[in-house]
Amino acid sequence: MTTAPAQFKGPVLDLADRQGELGEILRERLAATVETFERELAPGSAPMRDLVRHVERYRGKMLRPTLVHLAAMAAGGHTPEHDKFAAVVETIHLATLVHDDVLDEADTRRQGATINALQGNEAAVILGDYLIASAFHLCSSIDDQSVALRVGEVTKTLCEGELLQLHHRDDFDLAEPEYFKIIERKTASLIELAAEQGARLAGANEKICSALAGFGRELGIAFQIRDDLLDLVGDQPVVGKDLGKDLDKGKVTLPVIHHLKQATPDQRSDTLKLLSDLATGKAHDRNPIQTALHMTGSIEAAQHAAATRLETARAYLAELPETPAKALLDDMAIEALKRDH
């Protein structure tokens, strides 16, 4: 049964709005994805449903389900299994956001805990586990066991990325290759999986699957570089979420790595002092660090790195036959190049 687009409550990828027939199909598929998600999560107890409802606010543009469906359409066609798989990928993504919140809330507590914050934290641990279990439960109903194997593998990779990131907290010597290792694992791996399995479930051949995997991976890396950039220099009202959190948490990202490498010894020691004050809560103002990053051209360097990744992503699309879905995937990458939030 196809759900009417009107029933879809979440925001869709902006570009779906302006793509005529394909945009409509995409909205239908995203609505079906949300419906599948809700059907999997609905039978829970009342307290669990309350928690799940909170999670709905985390749902953004549904990048991962969008990729699943566009990859399917670009690679051979949509199947009912795609709705399930898209919901699986989104559910795992939501679980990582919920558990990231635990790590974030833990941080808030550094500057003074409340019992309420604590209870919220405990509920968040449980909710994240419930979402992971729900994702795997739903995944096990897909008529191809290799999907669940890959989902399990990639979820392990996500955790590896999170742990690596934790290990490098307050590590101002973090090198670029290690930064990329972190974001490839914690972010790009699931986006790659969305595109790759979207194609595979459509019965595409290895060349197409691997091209779409490459597209997803590069897109995911670019998105994470952009996210990290926005956290440093984004305009809070435009982005719509708390910024400067990476600095608070001692998370070193690409512009900072670039800056510390380019800076003179004096600049470097000033910046290290700034970073350490921000990470220990002695300072809260992002302005001085923004000025420093601009002085070494580090913002532009990170923007360039993201743009390069997006061009690589687009190049992967050359392997695909010309279809409206392929054109929309290409538009996604072009839009991302322009995006400032």
Add this chain to the structure above:
Amino acid sequence: MTTAPAQFKGPVLDLADRQGELGEILRERLAATVETFERELAPGSAPMRDLVRHVERYRGKMLRPTLVHLAAMAAGGHTPEHDKFAAVVETIHLATLVHDDVLDEADTRRQGATINALQGNEAAVILGDYLIASAFHLCSSIDDQSVALRVGEVTKTLCEGELLQLHHRDDFDLAEPEYFKIIERKTASLIELAAEQGARLAGANEKICSALAGFGRELGIAFQIRDDLLDLVGDQPVVGKDLGKDLDKGKVTLPVIHHLKQATPDQRSDTLKLLSDLATGKAHDRNPIQTALHMTGSIEAAQHAAATRLETARAYLAELPETPAKALLDDMAIEALKRDH
């Protein structure tokens, strides 16, 4: 390949020691389970392997893998899939212990957090997720998709039990049926699954599978009642872990429920004051509450409830053909009746 018993480093269920040939087979199977677990977890990064190594210390008597293997042997015979499934169940159990630690450490932090404790906490969230993902990954390699479906379902149930418990924290009006709902979900469901699927993977018929499910469920409930009892009145050096944690956390268990129901209004108000002082950290001594529980016969009442469950568990075994494995399952229940740690 069968692993030599000598390679098995964890403690086995005590009773396996004194059961001749079957005890030896069981030790071999538990060694294979540990090997399967380690093979699944070994490819991780060095920091992840460090965390996993910590988890090894959580491994107790391997109740759940023991049940998988004994159920298999009592219901038709062992298959290589049983080693995988036993490792899956143990891995999920370990994940719940790791995430329980997060909840516990959060509690310790109520009386003053350290950054170290906090970092440990964040790593514990990630490690728990990694274990869940590993369990599902391994489970997806079992040649029967219905197993993964059931594992996903039961893991959701576990989370429901944890959430229900969290919701009833500091709820001194908790009624008995709600207490049983909590422990059935958070503890008994996975033990039931171990026994049930152990039989199912051995190709047993529905009657046998459901008898073993019942055995596991009742055994699990009895074990949790005993655990809760030990937390209240156990002898710390004998039990070998911190006790009185339920009181610290405002977790109301069977003896307390029984006591509050039996107590005179004056007794009741004294006990509520005691419980509240313990839960808020104003008091730390378990003695006054132990005295109160003894006055209303509440310790004995909970012991009786556990014993009744163990007898029900044993009754389920009547459905099984006479085998050495069935005798060993029966011994497990009899041993549990005697156990004081």
